[in-house]
Amino acid sequence: MDVLVTAAFAFLLGGILLRMTVFLRRPQGRGVQPGLPIRGGRLGLVEALLFRRLWRDAPSLWLASMAFHGGLAALLLAHLNIAPHLLRAPGAAAMIGGLAWLLGRRLVLPAMRRISAPSDFLLLLLLLANALSGAAFLWLVPGEMSLLVHQGLGIVLFLVLPFSKLLHAPGIVLSPSRRVLHD
């Protein structure tokens, strides 16, 4: 199983690199640039870490996104054996809470349901299943079986992530609109 997980992880990294070639393609103007001359809009990395646009325009979405992504980051560190005992419980709580919120708003708000495809729900469910199976293995039903389920779901996630909208961080940093018009 460990071999499979490692292979899937390698696939994940390869997939991300492959997709980056699409993101990194120079946006060549077709004459009129799509850039938005927004003050202070140049710092894509800051935006990718703090989601300032969401903070300004959609605070509840910001909170849910922050909780989910923060929890995910904490759990990634824990998986790498960095302060696992400190990070696991709050990370899992934040990730599960954030995901539940994201899923809930997509299900409950008519505007969100309308713009969602089945894959939008399934991807959230996949992430949630990963988090819940990990939590179950740690705290509810420890054992071989739980670990296998969690690892299996992890493999599916690694295979899907690079080729779905789940890979969206590079888009924030590399958006053509971020090129400031003023030269």
Add this chain to the structure above:
Amino acid sequence: MTEEKTARPHRARPESLEALGFPGELPEDWQQRAVAALGRRVRKQPDLRFFLNACVKCGACNDACHAFLGTGDPGNRPVARQDLLRAVHRRHFTLAGRLFPKLVGALDLDEAMLERWYSYFHQCSECRRCATFCPFGIDTAEITMAARSILAEIGLGQKSVAEVIAKVHRTGNNLGLNPRALRHTLDSLEEDVREETGMDIRFPLDEAGADILLVTPSADFYSEPHVSGLIGYAKVLHAAGISWTLSSHASEAANFALFLGSDEHMRRIARRIQEAAEELGTSRLVFGECGHAWRVAYNFPALLGGDVPRPRHILDLTHELIGNGIIRLDPSRNAGMAVTLHDSCNVARGSGMGVHPGGQLDIPRAVLAAAVPRTVEMPAGTTGDRTFCCGGGGGLLTDEMMEIRIKGAAPRAAALRQAVEGSGATHMAAICAICKSQFSEVLPHHGFDRGMVVGIMQLVGRALVL
């Protein structure tokens, strides 16, 4: 779908499309042709590919669009509009869309979809407010332009835009004015200004060797409040002692090919302005108050290549002349006015002005403040880079679109009402011919007098001490 019926522009006649090199009618194999055109467009324009791929359906843009806010039609949400093209792109150009279309929301381009394209891509004014809400900066205008250009390639064009592009190629302006009619109009303007000021202020046409070639939207030649803006340009240039001229070859700043998303026609229309400048030997191009024209002009170096310089905006020039003390304004000549500025979308979000970032927002405000006794602002979030569209941009300024134009102006009208009731605004200034025309026509439907719509250079012209 009643809301769609009310919001569909007239189709271009076959001969107007053929004049632009497009098929006149929907061909048998329109579906394959449209998909092929989409493929070409995506390959040529990585930006578009990014915009089609990057959406995570987060909903941050849900309430950003004036057309949605005004009509309440969910089909006018930015993400819904983008998805019309995205779904077809997904179906034909992604693995998941080919294998599991239902799962990922991929759709075929059938007749029903084509109808939706024609309706909804012509309800977008390409104002790009939504792009400022998107965490990925997805630019709906680019998607709209791509879709409209694909529609034109299969013989489905919008009547007014197609006819205007043909006219500008043929006569040099959107109105079809010939040089003699233009000279006649300018003569009568000189007469009017002489009566008003007692001075000989010239409106030169085709004068070789002038320092500046002034390019204005053709609305400036014939209707109010536009004409008063043209008078304002002439007075300022006269007072500053700058030699200038208009051109009959380039008697139009507007470039409707931007609305159509046709790079080829956009370049051709832009190039004729550059040619006029070279033929007349003028050293600098200056653009009048026209929003999308300024967006295109600001991009002249990239669009026309080589060493084509960036044109200057009349407000930027006026700002400098005021700052240097070369001209003087007396705001008391606009006594009683409290003016709020409607930032035009293409100026605020599609360009810059002067040398400092944000100049396209600051310079018009500085000139306005110098020309009137009092300026006021509409609520935050409705101006600046978040300005609401007038509701008439992007080629929507036609009679058959009146209902959606009135509804689309509702968010701006609500913001204006706050400035009127809260801060005592008496007038709203615009710096775009489309904004001025649109507001003059639709503000009465929102309970305002059409006379409250003014241009900044119009106010400058009145305040200028000659």
